[in-house]
Amino acid sequence: MKIEQIYTGCLAQGAYYIVSEGEAAIIDPLRETQPYIDRLEKDKVQLKYIFETHFHADFVSGHVDLSKKTDAPIVYGPTAKPKFKAIIAEDNQIFEVGKIKIKVLHTPGHTMESSSFLLIDENGKEKALFSGDTLFLGDVGRPDLAQKAANMTQEELAGLLYDSLYQKILPLDDEIIVYPAHGAGSACGKNMQKETVDTLGNQKKTNYALNQKDKESFVKVVTDGLLPPPSYFGMNVAMNKKDYNSFDEVLSKGLHALSPKEFEEIVKHSEALILDVRSNDEFAKGFVPQSINIGLDGDFAPWVGALIVDVTQPILLITDENNEEETVTRLSRVGFDHVLGFLKGGFNSWKNSGKETDKVHxxxxxxxxxxxxxxxxxxxxxxxxxxxxxxxxxxxxxxxxxxxxxxxxxxxxxxxxxxxxxxxxxxxxxxxxxxxxxxxxxxxxxxxxxxxxxxxxxxxxxxxxxxxxx
Structure with missing residues (x-):
C-alpha cells in the first residue's frame, strides 16, 4: 500500500494518491490531470475510484476530466447532487481498492455533503483519515459557506459540524493519521497549523475546536472571527457541481501568443483585463498601462480569485518568458478559464515596440x-x-x-x-x-x-x- 500526499502550496491544498495491489484511488484531485495519469502509468495501476470530500469552493477539482480519461467513477458522500454521473455513497459504505478498504463517513457541517474517508488496511486496521474540510490540523472547516444552499444559519451548520467531529471522528483511534484537504494559508479555515500531516491523537490534544466543553461553546468559538469568504468561492462551487471545459482545451486557448500590435487590438476591442504576473520589483520598473499585477511568485491563484472575482472575465497575460503555461494552469485551478492569449516576448517586446508604458511611484x-x-x-x-x-x-x-x-x-x-x-x-x-x-x-x-x-x-x-x- 502507498499513500502519497500531493500538496500544492499556492492553494494550500492536499490531493491524495493511494495504491494497493494494482489499483488506485485519488482524493480531491487538482484541475490538471496529467500528473495523475503519469503516476498511474508509472506504477502500472488502474484508477478505480475518484473520491471527492465535498463540492470545493476555493479551487476547481479535476474529477470530471480525470473520470473521462480513466473511466473511473466519481464518489461523493450522502446528499450530494452533482450535475454529472457519480456514485452517491451511503454513510459507512465500503469501497475496496486492491487489498485495502475506504469507508465513507458522512461528516456534514462545512457543507451538507461533506464526507471524510477512513482507510482500512489489508489487516483490517483503521490507518488513515482523509478529512477533507471537516477537520484541519489546528482547526476545523468554516461553517458559513453552505448557509444559502442548506437554508441554515452558520450556527446551525456549526452544530452539525460538532456532531460530525465529536460523534464520528473523535471516537477513532489516536494512532490514525489525519490527511486534511488544506493547510495554513487557505481561506477555508482561520487557525491552521503549517504541518500537513498529523496523528488524530495529537489533534485531540492541540486542536482548539476538539477541546470544547459542549456544543454551545464549540459553535461560539468556531464561528467567532470568521472573515467574509472570497467572492469567487460560489462560482467555484458551481463549476464543481457541473461539467466544465476540459483543462486541455483551456490550456490550448490560453497559450495563444500575441504580438504587441495584436495584444493592443484585443485590449481596444474587448473587455479583457490585462494581468501582469511578473514580480512586484519588475512590475514597478514599468508595465503596460491599465495592467493589474498579481505576482506568480506568491499566493497567486487565491489572490486572482479574491481580486478579479468573476471567473468569466476575459484575461490577457503578461508573464516572464516560459511562464505562460504555468500561469494558465494556475488560473484554471480557480476557474479562470477565459485567457485570450499572452504577450509574446513579455513586457520587453511591448517596450521595444515603442508603445506607451506606465510606472508605479x-x-x-x-x-x-x-x-x-x-x-x-x-x-x-x-x-x-x-x-x-x-x-x-x-x-x-x-x-x-x-x-x-x-x-x-x-x-x-x-x-x-x-x-x-x-x-x-x-x-x-x-x-x-x-x-x-x-x-x-x-x-x-x-x-x-x-x-x-x-x-x-x-x-x-x-x-x-x-x-x-x-
Missing amino acids: RISAQQFENEIRGKNVTIIDVRKESEYSAEHVDEAYNKPLAYINEWINHLDTNEPIYLHCAGGYRSMMAASILQARGYRNFTEIEGGFNAIAQTSIPKTNFICQSKVLK
Missing part, C-alpha cells in the same frame, strides 16, 4: 522616513487585520487588500497617500489597481513593513500573532 523605506518626518500624512497598511494588530506604523490605517473593492472608492483623490504591506507583494497589487482606476496620488513603499521596521519610524508594540488570532 515607489520609494525605499528610508526615503519614506525622510518624507514623512514631522508631517501629518495618510498611511495605508494593506496587510491582514491580524498582521496589523500585531504591529503597525503609528497612525497608519488598516485597509486589507482583500477588501480593496470596498474601500477604494472612499479614498481622497487629492490627498497624498503612502501604501505598504509586509514585503511589497500585496501593496504592488493594490498600487496597480489604484493606478488602473485613475489614482495617482499615492506612493508605494518598497520592502513593506519588513523594511519600515528597520527605520526609526514610530511603531506600535509587537504582539504575537498567534495570540491575536486566538
Whole structure:
C-alpha cells in the first residue's frame, strides 16, 4: 500500500494518491490531470475510484476530466447532487481498492455533503483519515459557506459540524493519521497549523475546536472571527457541481501568443483585463498601462480569485518568458478559464515596440522616513487585520487588500497617500489597481513593513500573532 500526499502550496491544498495491489484511488484531485495519469502509468495501476470530500469552493477539482480519461467513477458522500454521473455513497459504505478498504463517513457541517474517508488496511486496521474540510490540523472547516444552499444559519451548520467531529471522528483511534484537504494559508479555515500531516491523537490534544466543553461553546468559538469568504468561492462551487471545459482545451486557448500590435487590438476591442504576473520589483520598473499585477511568485491563484472575482472575465497575460503555461494552469485551478492569449516576448517586446508604458511611484523605506518626518500624512497598511494588530506604523490605517473593492472608492483623490504591506507583494497589487482606476496620488513603499521596521519610524508594540488570532 502507498499513500502519497500531493500538496500544492499556492492553494494550500492536499490531493491524495493511494495504491494497493494494482489499483488506485485519488482524493480531491487538482484541475490538471496529467500528473495523475503519469503516476498511474508509472506504477502500472488502474484508477478505480475518484473520491471527492465535498463540492470545493476555493479551487476547481479535476474529477470530471480525470473520470473521462480513466473511466473511473466519481464518489461523493450522502446528499450530494452533482450535475454529472457519480456514485452517491451511503454513510459507512465500503469501497475496496486492491487489498485495502475506504469507508465513507458522512461528516456534514462545512457543507451538507461533506464526507471524510477512513482507510482500512489489508489487516483490517483503521490507518488513515482523509478529512477533507471537516477537520484541519489546528482547526476545523468554516461553517458559513453552505448557509444559502442548506437554508441554515452558520450556527446551525456549526452544530452539525460538532456532531460530525465529536460523534464520528473523535471516537477513532489516536494512532490514525489525519490527511486534511488544506493547510495554513487557505481561506477555508482561520487557525491552521503549517504541518500537513498529523496523528488524530495529537489533534485531540492541540486542536482548539476538539477541546470544547459542549456544543454551545464549540459553535461560539468556531464561528467567532470568521472573515467574509472570497467572492469567487460560489462560482467555484458551481463549476464543481457541473461539467466544465476540459483543462486541455483551456490550456490550448490560453497559450495563444500575441504580438504587441495584436495584444493592443484585443485590449481596444474587448473587455479583457490585462494581468501582469511578473514580480512586484519588475512590475514597478514599468508595465503596460491599465495592467493589474498579481505576482506568480506568491499566493497567486487565491489572490486572482479574491481580486478579479468573476471567473468569466476575459484575461490577457503578461508573464516572464516560459511562464505562460504555468500561469494558465494556475488560473484554471480557480476557474479562470477565459485567457485570450499572452504577450509574446513579455513586457520587453511591448517596450521595444515603442508603445506607451506606465510606472508605479515607489520609494525605499528610508526615503519614506525622510518624507514623512514631522508631517501629518495618510498611511495605508494593506496587510491582514491580524498582521496589523500585531504591529503597525503609528497612525497608519488598516485597509486589507482583500477588501480593496470596498474601500477604494472612499479614498481622497487629492490627498497624498503612502501604501505598504509586509514585503511589497500585496501593496504592488493594490498600487496597480489604484493606478488602473485613475489614482495617482499615492506612493508605494518598497520592502513593506519588513523594511519600515528597520527605520526609526514610530511603531506600535509587537504582539504575537498567534495570540491575536486566538
